[in-house]
Amino acid sequence: MQTLVLNASYEPLAVVSVRRAVILVLTEKAVMEHADDERPIRSPSRELPTPLVVRLLKFVRVPYRRKLPWSRRGVLDRDRHRCAYCAGKATTIDHVLPVSRGGDERGWLNTVAACVPCNQAKADRTPDEARLRLLVTPYEPKGHAALVLAIGVTAAERMPQWLAAAAAAG
Ligand SMILES: [Zn+2]
Known part of the structure; x- marks a missing residue:
């Protein structure tokens, strides 16, 4: 129904x-x-x-045809509050390519939900450098x-x- x-x-x-x-x-x-x-x-x-x-x-x-504005809340919702690196409960946003290294600060494709420990462990590094593997591919909700x-x-x-x-x- x-x-x-x-x-x-x-x-x-x-x-x-x-x-x-x-x-x-x-x-x-x-x-x-x-x-x-x-x-x-x-x-x-x-x-x-x-x-x-x-x-x-x-x-x-x-x-429907427009882009959904990026928001931290939107990223958490998109990723269902699961950490992109360990699938634990996520409360923070991680920039896959750090903003300090030219990563898009407010882009759907460069942001994923992350738990505090993974986010802190990754710090200003790429996932490869931090030896973390992305479990999900960030996408833009449409x-x-x-x-x-x-x-x-x-x-x-x-x-x-x-x-x-x-x-x-x-
Ligand atoms: Zn995690």
Whole structure:
């Protein structure tokens, strides 16, 4: 089952999984416009009708054809908060080619999520020099990927297990 997401301006924006729609509602990024009361999603503490149509509370400028502006937050979201060198929990941004050596400071292709130890170990060196291997290839989010980032990939990762089970069952 899928849910239609409307922009704050009521224009259709995307079709997402019910689970992502529920997250948007629970994180107060969206409100339900139409819901199926006969197919509630249950948890031990609360019950929600299955969202059929949700509407975002904040207007999202959809970068379908445009580039998504670079941001630290965007890089962390793109890389799902996983360190590009060890796959541990990342809270920092590493410049693959250090800025001090001519690397692009605000470019999607030169930045990856990194944990503090890897970032400190790498310091002002290239991955090769630091004997670190990039586990991912940095890319520039476009089209659908940009839209997914705009409506919150990180929220999906913090989704409670009971919601995942409900979504799988639905
Ligand atoms: Zn790491």
